Amino acid sequence: MLFHVRMDVRLPSDMDPSVRADIVAREKAYSQKLQREGKWPHLWRIVGEYSNISIFDVSSNDELHELLSGLPLFPYMDIRVMPLATHPSKVS
Structure with a gap:
């Protein structure tokens, strides 16, 4: 499952x-551990902010929650999650 x-x-x-x-x-x-494991395949800084946009590839909502809540900065974060689905116009 992919999440933005x-x-x-x-x-x-x-x-x-x-x-x-x-x-x-x-x-x-x-x-970086999660990136090496393939669970966090994309990570981008938002210019001018202490923020990022990431793509997570995990097996469930619960796994994503576990990974996010395990972040040392989690208590200091505002997090917004959007589940992603394959677009019907995507070229394979």
Whole structure:
């Protein structure tokens, strides 16, 4: 199942810089693991924002929820999910 996911990160402005660096490093490691596994095949930065657009390829809604809630930055994110379906005009 494919999902289009927009993630907007909103870290507190008063977050300790060492805590911020740690959480961002853990986020990068976790996201790259999911990319290598093929569960997160596309990841794009939105210009001028601390946001991204991603495509996830997972087996279920529950798996997507588990992966997203496992993101170290999850508590600081606004996330919007759109399930995707094959378009009938798509060339194979």
